[in-house]
Amino acid sequence: MDKKRVAIIGVTGSVGQEFVQSLHNHPWFEVTQIAASERSAGKKYVDAIREPSGIVAWDVGGEIPEYIKDMTVKRIDELDVSQLDLVFSAVESEAARAIETKMAADVPVISTSSAYRYEEDVPILIPGVNDDQAELLETQKKNRNWKGWVAPLPNCTTTGLAITLKPLFEKYGAKKVMMTSMQAISGGGKSGVTAMGITDNILPYIPKEEGKVRIETRKILGKLKDGKIEDADIKVSCTCTRVPVIDGHTESVFVETEKEIDPSTAKDTYNEYNHSISVAGLPSAPKDYYAFHEDPTRPQPRMERDVGGGMTTTIGRVEKEELFDKGLKYMLFSHNKKMGSAKGAVLLAEMLYKKAKI
Numbered sequence: 597m598d599k600k601r602v603a604i605i606g607v608t609g610s611v612g613q614e615f616v617q618s619l620h621n622h623p624w625f626e627v628t629q630i631a632a633s634e635r636s637a638g639k640k641y642v643d644a645i646r647e648p649s650g651i652v653a654w655d656v657g658g659e660i661p662e663y664i665k666d667m668t669v670k671r672i673d674e675l676d677v678s679q680l681d682l683v684f685s686a687v688e689s690e691a692a693r694a695i696e697t698k699m700a701a702d703v704p705v706i707s708t709s710s711a712y713r714y715e716e717d718v719p720i721l722i723p724g725v726n727d728d729q730a731e732l733l734e735t736q737k738k739n740r741n742w743k744g745w746v747a748p749l750p751n752c753t754t755t756g757l758a759i760t761l762k763p764l765f766e767k768y769g770a771k772k773v774m775m776t777s778m779q780a781i782s783g784g785g786k787s788g789v790t791a792m793g794i795t796d797n798i799l800p801y802i803p804k805e806e807g808k809v810r811i812e813t814r815k816i817l818g819k820l821k822d823g824k825i826e827d828a829d830i831k832v833s834c835t836c837t838r839v840p841v842i843d844g845h846t847e848s849v850f851v852e853t854e855k856e857i858d859p860s861t862a863k864d865t866y867n868e869y870n871h872s873i874s875v876a877g878l879p880s881a882p883k884d885y886y887a888f889h890e891d892p893t894r895p896q897p898r899m900e901r902d903v904g905g906g907m908t909t910t911i912g913r914v915e916k917e918e919l920f921d922k923g924l925k926y927m928l929f930s931h932n933k934k935m936g937s938a939k940g941a942v943l944l945a946e947m948l949y950k951k952a953k954i
């Protein structure tokens with residue numbers, strides 16, 4: 597089988613590096629071009645990620661895959677889109693809008709940035725959660741007279757919340773959700789937070805994050821109807837904080853449901869969903885989409901972040917919530933750079949490839 601030719605743009609950043617790893621030896625996709633900003637353009641990949649001190653800032657762990665080391669990083673306008681089947685965009689959000697617009701005119705774009713998430717003809721896709729909304733990509737293509745489309749993933753904090761809410765919402769209905777996040781340092785990108793700022797500290801505010809979680813959760817759990825997404829009728833309130841954890845977001849969630857629910861039925865619901873998940877068997881899908889713990893000391897970032905290669909969402913501390921007539925509280929863990937961005941984007945590409953959209 598001929599592999600699809602893909603480019604990674606923003607390849608030098610935190611998420612870009614994860615893309616490099618997630619696409620290493622991929623059975624369907626081959627990285628043929630890479631790009632980043634002017635700062636990196638013209639350099640070999642290893643030199644582009646080298647800090648002024650000489651240290652190679654490879655943040656993924658393990659070795660840098662051989663295939664990428666000597667590949668030259670291009671400027672965006674040097675990319676030959678006629679030789680591409682797909683672009684993975686991990687570009688810093690401000691620059692992403694213009695870049696993704698230019699790319700999508702010719703080729704499909706899967707993005708981790710927020711640039712296009714809030715447009716009416718753009719679904720925010722989580723593979724395994726709202727695959728049916730992928731049909732909106734056809735409308736988008738037509739509306740904009742593009743050869744490609746833009747398919748953004750949600751913000752990495754929304755990902756875990758939407759994944760864990762989906763089975764509850766479908767089976768028990770959800771009316772109100774209240775969430776407090778404890779987000780990892782790597783979620784802010786390579787220059788997001790300083791060591792002095794986060795060590796021995798908790799940052800109680802992450803700009804724009806809470807609004808993103810509110811809007812995106814309602815859209816993801818919404819329904820595609822007459823070429824538009826009707827948002828789910830859920831009130832979402834959240835507080836997003838940054839904590840001294842390197843990778844993986846933990847969230848404390850309170851949810852009010854329409855129907856009666858107790859912790860044991862929640863466990864059965866996640867188990868049923870595990871067995872029927874649409875993306876099962878795809879190359880980047882984990883064996884278990886959900887891990888459910890009854891041990892009250894879980895989830896913990898250090899214990900959960902490698903489960904399912906960072907693609908499993910962990911749920912624990914599930915208890916009846918006294919504040920509501922019907923409802924639960926629980927904690928979740930979701931890996932921001934795996935399921936929450938690069939590897940989740942590769943899983944999305946696999947799902948869209950199976951649906952013949954790529």
Ligand SMILES: NC(=O)c1ccc[n+]([C@@H]2O[C@H](COP(=O)([O-])OP(=O)(O)OC[C@H]3O[C@@H](n4cnc5c(N)ncnc54)[C@H](OP(=O)(O)O)[C@@H]3O)[C@@H](O)[C@H]2O)c1
Nearest residue numbers: 606608609610611632633636687688689691709783785786
């Ligand atoms: N970090 C996470 O966990 C996470 C999770 C979900 C979504 N996201 C989103 O994913 C995107 C990337 O995040 P990140 O954390 O990887 O950020 P990052 O570490 O700051 O990396 C940003 C990347 O964008 C490139 N870039 C910046 N300006 C550019 C321009 N004008 N043209 C081309 N490339 C440009 C940078 O290239 P240079 O190295 O050459 O400057 C770098 O490769 C952001 O939109 C972010 O919101 C991040």
